Amino acid sequence: MINISPFEATTQYKSIADEIEKNVCAVMASGRYIMGPQVKEFEIQFAQYLNCEQVISCNSGTDALHLALRALKIGAGDEVITTPFTFIATTEAIGIVGATPVFVDVELDSYNIDTQLIESKITERTKAIIPVHLYGRPCNMTAIMEIARKYNLKVIEDCAQATGATWEGKKVGTIGDVGCFSFFPTKNLGCFGDGGAIATSNAEIAARAEYLRRHGGKVKYHHEELGLNSRLDTLQAAVLLVKLPYLDQWNAARKAITDFYLEALSTTTGIVLPQKLHQGNSVWNQFTVRVLGGKRDIIQKSLQAKGIGSMVYYPIPLHLQEVHADLNYVEGSLPVSEQLSHEVLSIPLFPELESSAQQVVVESVKEVMADIYCLQ
Structure with a gap:
């Protein structure tokens, strides 16, 4: 039976296994398992890749936002404007420092924060x-x-899904005051x-x-100050040192797959494809379509029956999450995010x-869509 997962990590590992194992074994033999030299070397190389002055590694993308x-x-009493259409880590970090998230709805075509609001x-x-920068697509930085300068605000870019993406020639994460990255295994650099x-x-x-991470x-x-224990593990730094030189190559492969999907699915009824950027460069962490007519869940089940995995990022926008009930947002208050939460579906990429x-x-997407929308 066909079984195509939304994400598969072992093939990538096998392609660079010798390099990975050499680096990892060197760490194990050294005995320097915490803040070994590979950590600093990765920070230097990643800063060079991004073209910024400094990179401070830590143990997760969530802690990056917190730091x-x-x-x-x-902190307490402050407000931080962000999007409700993302993973909880963004507002988790805001809440942990005592600040309050203030949600701005997103654009229907980009899935990113609507700068006009x-x-x-x-x-x-x-x-x-x-x-x-959701799904690898840069926001309108x-x-x-311009808004941040006008009102003297800080800008923290959440680049968890967008490592390597650019806006007007600059890597995301280097445009605002701080860029935050995740190296979770499903990310472009994992x-x-x-x-x-x-x-x-x-x-x-x-x-x-x-020093806060230590x-x-x-x-x-x-x-x-009261800080965190949030150091990047030396073994993980050793892995990232091997992977970093391949990042642009892998991002180019993602784009090639995306180009094929966009062409092959261009006339498929019932879905809206992600739009290409006129400015900037997406790194396509996800290929996310919108399924129309309230049929997203049945489409997903039908694809699964054919052996095609898919994911929903994200089924409940953050303003409607129980953890944020005290913010008093109600259903209908951020309509675009709510609409997307019922429509988005990410297919294998x-x-x-x-x-x-x-x-x-x-072929599976076309067959399922034709069947569900009775086009055959």
């Missing part, structure tokens, strides 16, 4: 904007930075567990983030997805 907010001294949500308590990093060209932000102390056993498998995915 960024702490480094910018955002941001100014209406700014108050005297607003301290920052966290745009999320030109508009966001390690073999949890991992994350912040990127910045501000020396003060980098210094604060660096229990809030600049000198061992001397602690100026990873660099190693072979042409024959891509063809099977396309």
Whole structure:
């Protein structure tokens, strides 16, 4: 039976297994399992890749957001504007530092924060904007930075799904004050567990983030602030050092698969395909379509019956999550995000997805859509 998963990690590993195992074994033989030299080397190389001054690694993308907010001294009583159509980590970090998330709806065609709605949500308590480059597609950073400068706000880019994406020639994560990255295994640059990093060209932000990730102390056993234990594991750094040089190649493969999907599915009834960018460059962490007519769930089940896996990112927007009930958003308050939560479906996309498998995915989608929409 056909079985094509939305994401598959072992093929990529096999293609670089010798390099991975060499680096990992070197770490194990060294005995330097915490903050070994591979961690600093990865930070240097990733900063060079992004073309920013400094990268501070940590143990997850969630902690990267947390550290960024702490480094910018955002906390209790402050408001942070962000999108409701993303993973909980974005607002989790805001809440953990004591600040309040303020949601701005997204654009229907880009899935990203609607920059035309941001100014209406700014108050005297607003301290920052966290745009999320969802599915690998960069937000309109030109508009966001103009607003940030106008109101003296900080910008923290959530780049968890967009490592390598660009906007007007700059890598995402280097346009705002801080960029936050995740190296979760399903990301474009993924390690073999949890991992994350912040990127910045501000020396003060980098210094604060660096000591906050080590229990809030600049000198061992001397602690100026309550910090975190959020160091990137040396083994994960060793893996990332091998993978980083392949990132652009893998992102190009994602784009090639996307181009095939866009062409092959262009006339398929019942779905709306993601739009190509006129500015910037997406790295296509996901290929996410909109399924019309309230038939997303049955389409997903029908694809699964054919052996085609898919995922829904995200079925409940953050403003309607129980954890944010105290913010008093009601159903209908952010209609585009709510609409997308009922329509989006991500089909298989990873660099190693072979042409024959891509063809099977396309044929299966067409067959299912034709059957469900009674076009045969």
